[in-house]
Amino acid sequence: MRWDDFRRSDNIDDYRGDSGGGFGGGGGGFGFPIGGGGLGLGTVVVLGIIGYALGIDPSVLIGGAEILTGNRPGYQQPYQERRSTRGAPTDKTGQFVAAILGNTEDTWKAVFAANNRQYRAPRLVLFNGAIQGGCGMAQAAMGPFYCPNDQRIYIDTAFFQEIERRFRGCTGKACEFSQAYVLAHEVGHHVQNQFGTLSQARRQQESFGGARSPQSNAIQVRVELQADCYAGVWAARSNEKWKFIEPGDVEAAMQTAAAIGDDTLQKRAQGRVVPDSFTHGSAAQRQRWFNVGLKEGRVAACDTFAASAQL
Ligand SMILES: [Zn+2]
Secondary structure, three states: OOOOOOOOOOOEEEOHHHOOOOOOOOOOOOOOOOOOOOOOOOOOOOOOOOHHHHOOOHHHHHHOOOOOOOOOOOOOOEHHHOOOEEOOOOOHHHHHHHHHHHHHHHHHHHHHHHOOOOOOOOEEEEOOOEEEEEOEEEEHHHOOEEEOOOOEEEEOOHHHHHHHHOOOOOOHHHHHHHHHHHHHHHHHHHHHHHHOHHHHHHHHHHHOOOOOOHHHHHHHHHHHHHHHHHHHHHHHHHHHHHOOOOOOHHHHHHHHHHHOOHHHHHHHHHOOOOHHHOOOOOHHHHHHHHHHHHHHOOHHHHOOOOOOOOO
16 A cells, blocks of 8 residues: 555654563463453453453443553553653654554544534554553553543554564555554544444443343444444545555455454464354454445445344
8 A cells, every 4th residue: 555645643642662561471462362361451441453362351342441450560650651752753653653543534534524523533552562541551462442431542563563473464565554454443443432333332232231241242243343344434535535555455454354353363262263252253244344344435334233234
């Protein structure tokens, strides 16, 4: 993909230089057994794409309620007390993130304006290791996530390399579009937050008794697939103007969507698949909804909550 021309967003708080490397141990990364919660993570709240792989309780994902119980390994100062650089970072990864975020801002602003609404952009926190935020402790191993409480996207850029190295979700230059898809997915959660979808979904989950019930997980899946679809809407709308998508890009994003499908991740982690415990959707579902957004380019096409929606 080409992103040189994209406007760089200044809505970035860069804490990368400030890390004590908090989350060094524990085998790091994404290969943890599912459901064990054996990491002793202090908190967890994630609308991230692989949060569940750490045994995160799906019921807390949506509203960003947190269950921080005190200092844990990897604990660092709350971000308010830590040094950060505000604005677009100058290194290549930081520039890339600022460019994609900036482009999502411009694109969603136009989409909202066309519907007589105002898009209020999220902030994005870049960090290493671990950081305290509005949804508790963010850990690099959780993968990128969106926190509805403080309307921030949290991303450890090491995740970008993980997409390529560990998941083999993409190769070479096409990885940029996969990374952009992941970022756009998190922005998609912010869009959902602005539409009131997240709080609505959370209320529904509570009515089903919350935590980890199959119904509650099913609602979470719809939230996540819609964020995938919104990522597709962003790509479609932006591409109309910028023609930034290059051959191989969409295929790479499809591979990434498959690599982070619940069935793929569960098979990797535990050798079997438990559909009732899905929180993000299967590989096929994630691919399908990203594609729906990409083909249709309309928010209305992303109604994963419609009774008639074929997930
Ligand atoms: Zn998500």
